[in-house]
Amino acid sequence: MIKFTIDGISSEVPNGTTILKAARSLGKHIPTLCHLKGVNNSGSCRVCVVEVGPKLVSSCSVLVEDGMNIKTNTTKVREARKTVVQLILSDHKRECTTCIRNEGCELQALTSSLNIRDIEYEGKKTKAILDSLSPSITRDSEKCILCGRCVNTCAKVQSVHAIGFNERGFDTIVSPAYVKSLDDVFCTNCGQCIVACPVGALYEKESIDEVWRAISSPEKYVVVQTAPAIRSALGEEFGMAKGTRVTGKMVAALRRLGFDKVFDTDFTADLTIMEEGTELINRLQSGENLPLMTSCCPGWVKFIEHFYPDMLNNLSTCKSPHQMEGALIKSYFAQKMSIDPRNIINVSIMPCVAKKFESAREELSMEAMQDVDYVLTTRELARMIKEVGIDFVNLPEEDFDNPFGESTGAGVIFGVTGGVAEAALRTVFEILAGKELETVDYNIVRGMEGIREAQIDLPNGLTITSVVAHGLGNAREVMEMIKSGEKEYQFIEIMACPGGCVTGGGQPIINADYKMDNDIRLQRAKAIYDEDEAKVLRKSHKNPYITRLYEEFLGEPNSETSYKYLHTHYVK
Numbered sequence: 051m052i053k054f055t056i057d058g059i060s061s062e063v064p065n066g067t068t069i070l071k072a073a074r075s076l077g078k079h080i081p082t083l084c085h086l087k088g089v090n091n092s093g094s095c096r097v098c099v100v101e102v103g104p105k106l107v108s109s110c111s112v113l114v115e116d117g118m119n120i121k122t123n124t125t126k127v128r129e130a131r132k133t134v135v136q137l138i139l140s141d142h143k144r145e146c147t148t149c150i151r152n153e154g155c156e157l158q159a160l161t162s163s164l165n166i167r168d169i170e171y172e173g174k175k176t177k178a179i180l181d182s183l184s185p186s187i188t189r190d191s192e193k194c195i196l197c198g199r200c201v202n203t204c205a206k207v208q209s210v211h212a213i214g215f216n217e218r219g220f221d222t223i224v225s226p227a228y229v230k231s232l233d234d235v236f237c238t239n240c241g242q243c244i245v246a247c248p249v250g251a252l253y254e255k256e257s258i259d260e261v262w263r264a265i266s267s268p269e270k271y272v273v274v275q276t277a278p279a280i281r282s283a284l285g286e287e288f289g290m291a292k293g294t295r296v297t298g299k300m301v302a303a304l305r306r307l308g309f310d311k312v313f314d315t316d317f318t319a320d321l322t323i324m325e326e327g328t329e330l331i332n333r334l335q336s337g338e339n340l341p342l343m344t345s346c347c348p349g350w351v352k353f354i355e356h357f358y359p360d361m362l363n364n365l366s367t368c369k370s371p372h373q374m375e376g377a378l379i380k381s382y383f384a385q386k387m388s389i390d391p392r393n394i395i396n397v398s399i400m401p402c403v404a405k406k407f408e409s410a411r412e413e414l415s416m417e418a419m420q421d422v423d424y425v426l427t428t429r430e431l432a433r434m435i436k437e438v439g440i441d442f443v444n445l446p447e448e449d450f451d452n453p454f455g456e457s458t459g460a461g462v463i464f465g466v467t468g469g470v471a472e473a474a475l476r477t478v479f480e481i482l483a484g485k486e487l488e489t490v491d492y493n494i495v496r497g498m499e500g501i502r503e504a505q506i507d508l509p510n511g512l513t514i515t516s517v518v519a520h521g522l523g524n525a526r527e528v529m530e531m532i533k534s535g536e537k538e539y540q541f542i543e544i545m546a547c548p549g550g551c552v553t554g555g556g557q558p559i560i561n562a563d564y565k566m567d568n569d570i571r572l573q574r575a576k577a578i579y580d581e582d583e584a585k586v587l588r589k590s591h592k593n594p595y596i597t598r599l600y601e602e603f604l605g606e607p608n609s610e611t612s613y614k615y616l617h618t619h620y621v622k
C-alpha cells in the first residue's frame with residue numbers, strides 16, 4: 051500500500067492508483083474533461099490538475115507515490131482549471147441554446163461548476179467543417195475540443211481507426227485522414243464516437259422533421275416499431291433511474307405522438323430465431339458456410355464488408371429484425387389491412403445510428419420501396435416526446451398493437467450481448483430434442499467478458515462451439531483467430547457496440563463522471579433480463595403470432611416466401 055496525504059488527510063491506496071481515483075475514494079470530486087475510463091487517460095486537457103509540491107499535475111494520469119502531499123483545492127488549482135476551460139471556450143462555437151447537447155454537455159456543466167462568467171481570451175478560430183455526408187453521423191469541427199475521447203474509442207475499443215488527429219499545431223483537427231468525410235472512410239457507423247464525445251461535436255443525423263411530416267400527412271399510414279434496447283434506457287431521458295424498464299410508457303408515448311400502429315421489433319427478433327435457427331441447423335448438417343455469423347448488427351456487417359470481405363458468405367442471410375418487420379408491414383400487414391404499401395411509412399426507434407445507414411441500403415428494399423423509411427434513435431424519440439410536452443413519467447402502461455406486438459423473452463434479450471445466441475439456443479435445443487425442455491437460461495453465453503466461448507452439446511449428439519463477442523476490437527480478435535486457424539467455431543454472435551445494443555450509439559448519453567464508478571451496460575442489461583423473466587413465453591417458437599404468420603403467409607422457416615421478404619445477401 052502507498053501512504054499519502056490529500057488536503058491534510060492521511061490515507062493509503064494500492065500501488066498503481068491514480069491521484070484522481072485516490073481522491074474519489076475519499077469523496078473528493080476532481081473535475082475531468084478528456085478522461086474516459088478505460089479509453090482515455092492522457093491527461094491532455096489538464097482540467098483535473100492538482101498541486102503536488104510546487105507543481106501542478108494531471109490527476110487522471112499521475113500515480114500516487116509514497117509520501118505524496120496532494121492539494122486539490124487551492125487558489126492556484128482553481129485558477130489553473132478556470133484558465134484551461136476559458137481557453138477551450140475561446141475557440142468554441144458557443145451556441146448552447148441551440149446545441150444538440152444542451153443540458154447534456156460536459157463542457158457546459160464544467161463551465162457552470164467552475165463559476166466561469168467571462169472568457170478573457172478571444173483569438174484565432176478552428177477551421178469550420180460540418181461533415182454531414184454520412185447517413186448516420188454529423189461532425190462539427192467548431193464544437194470539437196480535441197480531447198481525443200472519440201479518437202481513442204474508435205481506435206482502441208473498436209479497432210477501426212476511422213478518425214484521428216490531423217493537420218498540425220493550432221490547425222489540428224479531429225477527422226478522418228486527409229480531412230475526408232466519415233462517409234468516405236471505413237467508418238462502421240457504430241456511433242461509439244458520439245457517445246464518447248463530451249460536447250456536441252459528433253451527433254446523429256436527425257430525422258425528426260421527416261417523421262413529423264409523415265405523421266401529419268393524412269394520406270400516410272405511419273407505423274412505428276421499437277427495438278429491444280429502447281425500453282431499458284428511454285426513461286433516463288426523463289430523469290428516471292438508469293436501467294428502469296419503461297416498455298408500457300414508451301408504447302403510450304408513441305400513440306400520443308400520433309403513430310397509427312405501435313409494433314415491437316422483439317416480434318421479428320423471435321422470427322429471426324426461427325429463420326436463423328433453421329439456417330444454423332441446415333449449415334451444421336451440410337457443413338457449408340460455417341461458422342454461421344449473426345447479421346443483425348449493421349455496424350458489424352459493415353466491419354466485415356470492409357475488413358473481412360472474403361467471409362461475407364458466413365453471415366446469416368437473415369435481414370436484421372427491424373428490417374424483417376419493415377418488409378412484413380409493407381406486405382403481409384398491408385394486405386391484411388388493404389392498405390397500399392406505398393402509403394405506409396415505417397419508422398424504427400433504434401438504440402443505434404448504424405441502423406440509419408442500414409435502412410437506406412439497396413439490399414434492404416423491395417420494388418423500389420425501402421423496408422424501413424426512417425430510423426430514429428432513443429435520443430430523437432425523447433426529443434419528440436419533450437417537444438409536445440408529454441408527461442412521460444406519469445403515462446399509463448399500454449400494450450403494443452398486433453399482429454407484431456407479441457414477443458417472447460427470447461426476442462427481448464437480443465438487446466444485450468449474448469442475447470441472440472441465447473435465444474437461438476432456446477429454440478434450436480428444443481427443435482433438435484423434439485420435445486419441450488426445462489432449460490430456459492443459458493448463462494454460459496451471458497456476461498460482459500469481451501469474448502466468450504462455449505462448447506454446447508446438442509440433443510442430437512452434435513457439439514457446437516460458439517463464441518460471443520461485443521465491441522469491434524473483440525470482433526477483430528475473433529476474426530483473426532479464425533483466419534489463422536487458431537480457432538474453429540460453428541456459431542458466432544457479434545454486436546459492434548460494447549455491451550450490445552443497450553449501449554448503442556443512439557442511446558441516452560452517459561457522462562464520463564458517472565461511468566467512472568458505474569457500469570451502465572449491466573444496469574440496462576438488468577432491465578432486459580427482468581423483462582425476459584417476467585414473460586410467460588420465453589422461447590421464440592412458442593410465440594403464437596409467429597405460428598400464425600407462418601400459417602397465413604410464410605409457410606415454413608426458410609421457405610421461398612421467407613427468402614423473398616426476410617433474407618438478403620451482402621456482396622462486396
Ligand code: HC1
Nearest residue numbers: 277278279319346371372402551
Ligand atoms: Fe438491436 Fe436488433 S437487437 S440489432 O442490437 O437484432 O439497434 O435493441 O433492434 O433489428 O431485435 C439495435 C437492439 C435491434 C434488430 C432486434
Ligand code: SF4
Nearest residue numbers: 204237238240241243
Ligand atoms: Fe469509429 Fe464507430 Fe465513430 Fe465510425 S462510428 S468513427 S467506426 S467510432
Ligand code: SF4
Nearest residue numbers: 347349402547551554
Ligand atoms: Fe447498432 Fe446494436 Fe450494432 Fe451497436 S450493437 S451498431 S446499437 S445494432
